[in-house]
Amino acid sequence: MTTLPVPLSTLKLGEKSNVIHLDVKGLLRRRILDLGIVPGTVLTCIGKAPAGDPIAYLVRNTVIALRSEDANQIYIDSKLNC
Amino acid sequence: MKLKSGDSSNALKNPGRVMREQFGIRTTGEQYVIALAGNPNVGKSTVFNALTGLHQHTGNWPGKTVDNAQGNYSYRNKSFLLVDLPGTYSLLAHSVEEEIARDFICFGQPDAIIVVLDATSLERNLNLALQVMEISSKVIVCVNLIDEARKKKLSINFNELQKELGVPIIPTAARNGEGLQELQSAVYTMAVEQKKTWPKQVPYSEEVERAINALLPKINELDLARVVNPKWLALRLLDSDISFIETISRYAAAQKQTTVALQDQWGELTL
Numbered sequence: 001m002t003t004l005p006v007p008l009s010t011l012k013l014g015e016k017s018n019v020i021h022l023d024v025k026g027l028l029r030r031r032i033l034d035l036g037i038v039p040g041t042v043l044t045c046i047g048k049a050p051a052g053d054p055i056a057y058l059v060r061n062t063v064i065a066l067r068s069e070d071a072n073q074i075y076i077d078s079k080l081n082c
Numbered sequence: 083m084k085l086k087s088g089d090s091s092n093a094l095k096n097p098g099r100v101m102r103e104q105f106g107i108r109t110t111g112e113q114y115v116i117a118l119a120g121n122p123n124v125g126k127s128t129v130f131n132a133l134t135g136l137h138q139h140t141g142n143w144p145g146k147t148v149d150n151a152q153g154n155y156s157y158r159n160k161s162f163l164l165v166d167l168p169g170t171y172s173l174l175a176h177s178v179e180e181e182i183a184r185d186f187i188c189f190g191q192p193d194a195i196i197v198v199l200d201a202t203s204l205e206r207n208l209n210l211a212l213q214v215m216e217i218s219s220k221v222i223v224c225v226n227l228i229d230e231a232r233k234k235k236l237s238i239n240f241n242e243l244q245k246e247l248g249v250p251i252i253p254t255a256a257r258n259g260e261g262l263q264e265l266q267s268a269v270y271t272m273a274v275e276q277k278k279t280w281p282k283q284v285p286y287s288e289e290v291e292r293a294i295n296a297l298l299p300k301i302n303e304l305d306l307a308r309v310v311n312p313k314w315l316a317l318r319l320l321d322s323d324i325s326f327i328e329t330i331s332r333y334a335a336a337q338k339q340t341t342v343a344l345q346d347q348w349g350e351l352t353l
Contacts, residue, residue, distance in 0.1 A: 027175055034172035036206040061203040 005075035008043065009055065009068050016044035016058075017076040024073045036060045037074065042081055113154075113161045114273040117190065119183055119214060120198035121207050122169030125226045127151075128256040129198055130166040133266065157266045160274055165192070173213045176325060184326075187217055188310050189333045193273035196265070198224045201231035201238060201253070211247070215281035217314050221249045222268050229255035248280040286317075293320055306334050 005020040019041045024032055036059050037043070046063065047056035054065040066074075120126045130136070134153030151166040167186055168179035187195060197214050199207040204225070215221050223243075231238065244251040250268045254261030271277045286294070297316040301307050307315065310330075318326050 030172065030175045034175060034209060036209065060206040062206055 004078040006078045008057075008066070008071040008074040008076050010078075011043065011045040011057075011076060013045055013048060015080050016042055017079070017081050018042055020075045020077055022074055024070070028070065028073075032070075032074070035064055036062075037064075043074075043076060113163050114193040114269075115163050115165065115190065116269055116273065117165050117167055117186055117192040117195045118198060119167045119187065119195060119210065120169060120226075121171055121200065121210055124169070124198050124200040124207065125256050126166055126169060126198045129196070129224060129226060129254065129262075129265075130164055132256045132259060132262055134164055155266075157270055158274075160270065162269065162273070165190070171210060173210070173217070174321075174323075181325075181329075185329060185333075187214060191309065192218075192220065194220045194222055194269050196222050196224050196269065198226050201225045201228045202234055202236060204238065212282070212284055215247070215249065216283065216317075217311050219279055219281055220272055221279065221281055222265070222272060223247060223249055223251045224261075224265055225251060225253045226256055228253045229258060229260070246282065248282045250279065283313075290317075290320065304334075305337070306330065309337075 003020060008019075011017060019037060019039050021039055022029060022032060022037070041059060044058040045055060046058050049055070049065075053068045055068065055071060056063050056065045057071075058064075118126050118130055130151065130153065134155050136153045153164050153166075155162055155164065165186065167183040170177075170180045170183045173180060173184040173187065186192070195214055195218055197211045199211060211221070211223055225238065225240070225243075228238070238253070240251050240253055250272070252261055252265045252268050254265055256262065272279070285291070294313055294316040297319060298312055301312045301315050301319075315330070318330075
């Protein structure tokens with residue numbers, strides 16, 4: 001079965017999916033990997049700021065907020081993991 | 083800097099110790115330096131306070147310990163200087179906190195490094211433990227907040243974890259003083275008795291390992307290779323981590339300067 005990667009920001013409140021790949025470069029990539037976001041990691045969208053940015057995600061039992069511009073460079077499986 | 087003759091000979095034998103002064107750390111005679119590292123908000127400062135009896139400000143917000151804090155404690159008639167490092171997720175990125183922690187672990191020559199992990203999110207915390215284990219073999223892993231883990235009905239197989247990582251694992255709930263005796267005893271065994279450990283090393287791809295091996299002979303010629311794990315240095319070079327390479331040069335120059343100054347002084351003393 002093929003998976004279709006879509007940007008993380010398409011995830012709606014309460015939905016979860018697996019990371020497919022990171023299109024992030026340099027130090028930000030390092031940081032995101034260090035936070036435990038690697039291909040295969042399950043991310044759950046658990047909250048949005050009033051303006052819709054940043055967005056809070058549950059990553060390995062920890063809540064991490066990401067700016068949409070950064071979240072857009074993380075690609076998840078379009079098929080939800082629920 | 084005025085040194086007593088005894089100090090001077092010791093310092094000559096162990097120039098690494100002299101480097102600690104770069105971090106504002108002064109040990110008195112036979113004092114062992116223990117670093118405390120860990121992710122933000124895992125209770126490092128609580129462990130620090132519980133061991134030293136100090137009341138360093140603890141609080142549930144990130145970046146609380148920005149510069150390092152120090153305190154003493156004694157165990158079995160030996161004196162230990164505990165250095166509380168800022169919380170970091172990694173030693174490879176470049177925030178101020180991360181650089182302080184990384185530089186101290188690399189160049190501060192601690193006699194043991196306690197890596198504090200949050201028992202409720204071990205998976206995420208182990209990243210830092212593995213990174214520290216890549217630089218130093220003097221690592222003790224303290225799995226803190228086991229009281230929280232119990233509340234969340236998590237059970238951790240500490241024996242298996244110890245086997246897997248190859249370093250001592252000490253479960254604690256620093257808040258209630260649980261496991262602190264065992265932690266002090268493990269620190270004693272590592273720092274005073276110099277017990278060897280075999281920390282698990284992350285294997286790299288064949289290509290990277292080949293590049294490391296090509297660099298190693300050159301790196302091993304450097305004085306620095308005795309202070310910092312050569313393989314780790316090779317990896318940073320391959321990473322073209324410019325800021326870290328600059329830091330290395332700075333510390334290497336400082337170290338050379340202190341060694342020369344000490345040799346002069348020691349020379350005068352023996353004349």
